[in-house]
Amino acid sequence: xxxxxxxxxxxxxxxxxxxxxxxxxxxxxxxxxxxxxxxxxxxxxxxxxxxxxxxxxxxxxxxxxxxxxxxxxxxxxxxxxxxxxxxxxxxxxxxxxxxxxxxxxxxxxxxxxxxxxxxxxxxxxxxxxxxxxxxxxxxxxxxxxxxxxxxxxxxxxxxxxxxxxxxxxxxxxxxxxxxxxxxxxxxxxxxxxxxxxxxxxxxxxxxxxxxxxxxxxxxxxxxxxxxxxxxxxxxxxxxxxxxxxxxxxxxxxxxxxxxxxxxxxxxxxxxxxxxxxxxxxxxxxxxxxxxxx
Amino acid sequence: xxxxxxxxxxxxxxxxxxxxxxxxxxxxxxxxxxxxxxxxxxxxxxxxxxxxxxxxxxxxxxxxxxxxxxxxxxxxxxxxxxxxxxxxxxxxxxxxxxxxxxxxxxxxxxxxxxxxxxxxxxxxxxxxxxxxxxxxxxxxxxxxxxxxxxxxxxxxxxxxxxxxxxxxxxxxxxxxxxxxxxxxxxxxxxxxxxxxxxxxxxxxxxxxxxxxxxxxxxxxxxxxxxxxxxxxxxxxxxxxxxxxxxxxxxxxx
Numbered sequence: 001x002x003x004x005x006x007x008x009x010x011x012x013x014x015x016x017x018x019x020x021x022x023x024x025x026x027x028x029x030x031x032x033x034x035x036x037x038x039x040x041x042x043x044x045x046x047x048x049x050x051x052x053x054x055x056x057x058x059x060x061x062x063x064x065x066x067x068x069x070x071x072x073x074x075x076x077x078x079x080x081x082x083x084x085x086x087x088x089x090x091x092x093x094x095x096x097x098x099x100x101x102x103x104x105x106x107x108x109x110x111x112x113x114x115x116x117x118x119x120x121x122x123x124x125x126x127x128x129x130x131x132x133x134x135x136x137x138x139x140x141x142x143x144x145x146x147x148x149x150x151x152x153x154x155x156x157x158x159x160x161x162x163x164x165x166x167x168x169x170x171x172x173x174x175x176x177x178x179x180x181x182x183x184x185x186x187x188x189x190x191x192x193x194x195x196x197x198x199x200x201x202x203x204x205x206x207x208x209x210x211x212x213x214x215x216x217x218x219x220x221x222x223x224x225x226x227x228x229x230x231x232x233x234x235x236x237x238x239x240x241x242x243x244x245x246x247x248x249x250x251x252x253x254x255x256x257x258x259x260x261x262x263x264x265x266x267x268x269x270x271x272x273x274x275x276x277x278x279x280x281x282x283x284x285x286x287x288x289x290x291x292x293x
Numbered sequence: 294x295x296x297x298x299x300x301x302x303x304x305x306x307x308x309x310x311x312x313x314x315x316x317x318x319x320x321x322x323x324x325x326x327x328x329x330x331x332x333x334x335x336x337x338x339x340x341x342x343x344x345x346x347x348x349x350x351x352x353x354x355x356x357x358x359x360x361x362x363x364x365x366x367x368x369x370x371x372x373x374x375x376x377x378x379x380x381x382x383x384x385x386x387x388x389x390x391x392x393x394x395x396x397x398x399x400x401x402x403x404x405x406x407x408x409x410x411x412x413x414x415x416x417x418x419x420x421x422x423x424x425x426x427x428x429x430x431x432x433x434x435x436x437x438x439x440x441x442x443x444x445x446x447x448x449x450x451x452x453x454x455x456x457x458x459x460x461x462x463x464x465x466x467x468x469x470x471x472x473x474x475x476x477x478x479x480x481x482x483x484x485x486x487x488x489x490x491x492x493x494x495x496x497x498x499x500x501x502x503x504x505x506x507x508x509x510x511x512x513x514x515x516x517x518x519x520x521x522x523x524x525x526x527x528x529x530x531x532x533x534x535x536x537x538x539x540x541x542x543x544x545x546x
Contacts, residue, residue, distance in 0.1 A: 182390045182452075185349060186403040186459065187380035196406070201393055 075242030082153025091164030126223030171205020330508030383456030389448030446477025
């Protein structure tokens, strides 16, 4: 074989190998979704979708069992919104500080610290939340248990923060230097430049950062299971125990009968989670594309 | 102390970036309402000179600076707030840099920062400055569209309008036509000739012919030294220094 043909073959092989990896990653997602659908759909032979989504009680092992996941959705929603309310402002502010203000060495130190935070296993964060944050919240608000939605929100805020900070920081750093110079040359102060030009130009990236952070919070299981108290009831305040969608699956999968209604219900919860994450990613994507144009 | 008609007077200005010396013992005057052009090869300190005039050099972390720059007799490092200085001494960069907002918002950006909200004032400023930069007729029907959609030459004139909206005293141009086609270049040059009625203009250019076309006085910089400064017509006919004549006849650079 001539060297030229060899090179062509190599190019062809590499190209196809990359194509294959790309196709596979999509296929895997599709297969996961199909699997979820197949396992979860058998539930809806005996249960209506409305009763499942909006039913107010989750008693999977009582007789007859009741599979209403509204309390779980509310739990996830409350914990997620709380975590977002804490982590988004702090995360964006931290990203602005690191990208725009912090001097060289402090900047490197902070970035390393944030990355380290991302590397802490969620069970460790959950453990710390359970033994330090829980009792503290219990005493602070004088409530019977410290394992509440608020505890979950604070714990999860710590887990969303690294994602938000590092992606938002990248977006801010990617704003062309010339924008800053143009603003400063017109007599803008540092703060005016940062807020009105840099933050505005980096907004698509910041939205993506927030969305991915929230995605992480919704999908998080271990920490949230340890600190939220796991009571499957509709919470009336953020100081009550809740149970999230993810924690329900993790906690009950082991004790459900394979192929039974309970088992199918857990998979149906998986479908709901999948749809939620899909929607969040879709919104982030839409926003990114619209702003880029 | 302020001799009549002098806008900027620069006395013994040194600028260092770390160990590198970018400008050495520079002293010269820039007169009001003239087009003062600065020529010289790359790395001769031209841009540093411009950035010293509105203190953009302050943004460079290891930049040190000695000597004095006076604007209308006032030391720009002592007698004036830096933001106020930069509003009085506007700069147009080499590459057109519209901000990623609408044409209208680009022009009023500086005014909004100063806290001006009155829509009538803003409208007036937009029309006035876009007329001054000869962009009005081309964009008056699409002021709300993104500035990024304009052509390169239009973007550069928009950047001029953005500066003009703040009613500055001095306009600094840093190779404003280096990225533009000849027709856009000609329009920018025409605009500059008109603007000098109201403003003092300092033009840095690496296009020697451009300096000859629009300049009244010209300075030649080389490796951080001011080699020669004289009336443009004189410099291009009878330069004093042999390095000047070598540069403008294209022997190096």
